[in-house]
Amino acid sequence: MGNYRVHVTIENKPGISDPEGKTILNDLVLKGTKQNVSNITTAKMLKFTITENNKESAQSKVKEICDELRIYNPMVSVVTIDTFDA
Amino acid sequence: MNVGVIVFPGSNCDRDMFHVLSDVFHMTPQYCWHDKPLPENLDAVVLPGGFSYGDRLRAGVIAAHSPIIKDVKKMAEKGIPILGVCNGFQILVESGLLPGVLLKNDSLNFMCEWTNLTVENNKTPFTNQFELNEKIPIPIANGDGRYFVDDETLKQLERKNQIVFKYDQVVNGSSNQIAGVCNEDGNVVGMMPHPERAVESEINPHDNKPSSLIFESLLNNMGANN
Numbered sequence: 660m661g662n663y664r665v666h667v668t669i670e671n672k673p674g675i676s677d678p679e680g681k682t683i684l685n686d687l688v689l690k691g692t693k694q695n696v697s698n699i700t701t702a703k704m705l706k707f708t709i710t711e712n713n714k715e716s717a718q719s720k721v722k723e724i725c726d727e728l729r730i731y732n733p734m735v736s737v738v739t740i741d742t743f744d745a
Numbered sequence: 746m747n748v749g750v751i752v753f754p755g756s757n758c759d760r761d762m763f764h765v766l767s768d769v770f771h772m773t774p775q776y777c778w779h780d781k782p783l784p785e786n787l788d789a790v791v792l793p794g795g796f797s798y799g800d801r802l803r804a805g806v807i808a809a810h811s812p813i814i815k816d817v818k819k820m821a822e823k824g825i826p827i828l829g830v831c832n833g834f835q836i837l838v839e840s841g842l843l844p845g846v847l848l849k850n851d852s853l854n855f856m857c858e859w860t861n862l863t864v865e866n867n868k869t870p871f872t873n874q875f876e877l878n879e880k881i882p883i884p885i886a887n888g889d890g891r892y893f894v895d896d897e898t899l900k901q902l903e904r905k906n907q908i909v910f911k912y913d914q915v916v917n918g919s920s921n922q923i924a925g926v927c928n929e930d931g932n933v934v935g936m937m938p939h940p941e942r943a944v945e946s947e948i949n950p951h952d953n954k955p956s957s958l959i960f961e962s963l964l965n966n967m968g969a970n971n
Contacts, residue, residue: 675848675893676851676918678849678850678851678852678853678918679849679853682853728810729806729809729839730802732803732806732839732846734844734845734846734893734894734895734898735846735848735893
């Protein structure tokens with residue numbers, strides 16, 4: 660058994676408007692000095708620490724938790740999961 | 746008529762709802778705490794507005810896992826009328842009792858203002874006293890009120906007559922200006938605007954009668970069943 664850090668990034672599916680990202684782009688970044696930024700989208704990241712047999716089971720266990728408890732809403736969001744040794 | 750008003754940590758429209766149910770429409774409401782079983786003698790259930798669990802993670806999602814929601818689901822299956830207002834709507838959506846999801850308003854603002862609804866479905870226990878397309882002046886008060894469904898689900902909602910209320914203009918970026926929907930059977934209704942803030946002439950500068958019909962529809966529904 661070992662400890663693993665599992666990072667779950669929750670973001671909107673493509674095509675769903677993200678007004679926060681647009682505001683950061685239009686009202687902050689493009690009003691500054693960098694004009695070559697074309698898009699910004701926001702996401703929420705949850706960082707789990709979990710004890711499991713191996714990295715793969717740590718990742719699948721966290722995915723299971725996210726699905727079971729609707730940590731993300733599948734109607735509107737997708738998740739990306741990255742796992743690291745703690 | 747016995748109506749359960751479910752209270753979660755962070756609910757803040759429960760007392761307004763209780764007042765309206767008891768003092769204006771002469772029903773018999775009772776508060777139901779989220780971690781206790783729902784009484785079995787209820788004729789209807791209301792999930793009031795507020796900020797359950799401080800909207801943490803996502804509005805309504807933590808409350809949707811409360812023990813009482815299992816009982817709400819059982820009552821929904823039995824056909825008992827269930828109304829979710831604002832945060833109550835968000836909880837019904839996150840618990841899977843209603844389709845879709847409520848996202849942050851397009852403006853990113855907390856919106857507290859009067860809107861106009863049109864009635865799109867007058868067959869539910871909360872809309873049976875309306876004419877189709879009747880207008881309702883009614884206030885909204887939310888930060889996460891943008892109703893979203895994917896195109897396929899939207900077509901399904903239209904086909905099955907599950908869109909109950911629409912805003913009569915673009916308010917917050919909701920899909921098709923949807924302000925309220927119901928389940929396939931029509932007994933579970935969720936809406937973002939607050940009827941409990943619009944049924945008394947003292948606090949409604951427009952017309953309090955249309956919002957009153959939401960509660961009169963419930964009374965009528967019960968009368969028809971008894």
